[in-house]
Amino acid sequence: MTVKMANIEEVGLSSLKKTDVKSATKLLHSLVDGICKRGHLHYQDYEQTWTLEEWFDLVDSSERVVKAAIREPLNKDQIYQRLGSLPEEFQSVFLDVINSRRQDIHQQLITDTNLISKATLKDFDWQIKLAMASDKLSSIQEPILNLDLDVQSEAVTQIHSLELTREDLNKLISSLDSANRAVQQWKT
Template sequence: MAASFENTELLKKTELKSSVNLLHRLVDGICHRPRPAYDEFSKIWSLQDWWALTDTYTDLFKEAVKNTWTKDTLFEKLQGLDDDYKSVVFDVVDSRRADIRSQLLNDSHALSQANMTDFDWKLKLVMSSDKISSVQEPDLALDMEVQTTEGRKTVSVELNKQQLSNLINSLEGANKALVQLKS
């Protein structure tokens, strides 16, 4: 899915020198430090333009680091800007790449403090139920040992064929995202 960065040209409303400071402060916002306040820039942009500008560049910085964009790729995404502004944006991304990457990893890690330490599985064939005399459907019993901040606990789930397929697809997607972030 290609992200759209339609409001990049809004940066041209400020001087080149001011844009460097603004972009670095937007990266600070990504890193959970103080972001630039609208009050400082209310004479340059309307509130809607300000939101569009900050959202666009915040998303652009995250995508550029996550997908390890080259200078040429970044310049392609910034079609509405002059080369001087494109160079400023690239310099900010390049100089703050480690900060942004570290924060993206921390944010994704903070989603869950639980780690699976072990698992056990059993495959069962359900032959019948109290409502149907002949079912013959496979079920998987999955026991997972999970380490949380409160200690260890066992999570048990029983999955039919479709649920197991969905779980495997979700785990493969999570693994791909993790591999992409690590590279």
């Protein structure tokens, strides 16, 4: 996280001090409900406490901290460090909300990531066959892989059948290895 981003986040979080701990707890649980698509925060409920700009900064900064705590995953000290100069009682509220709703947030982050691509591979099956590739049927036999992919898109499962030569199979494996390396780099 850049220094500029950390400063913006700290400014957004510092406005949480305008309320009491009980209200902050309710606000953060409502924020997590919003992340988990179970409800929404309404500015009208808090307009007496924060200006619209402070509200947007507070919600955005709080959401970033909560998501980062689950995505990265951050331990207690790292969460406190991310919360910066926020008073200890508010830091404890953040930690309590994150810990009590960790599973809900984690599941929603996975769901959000899966929604990037509507189609997912559910299962596959393969067979190797020998194809006669010449008019000299008895002497030339080329192995061919039949690959069936069960792809689920929303509520529909489709089966895609592929017939791959050895070269095609090597290209597929190479592509999958590259994709796996990219995902591993993204995780670190």
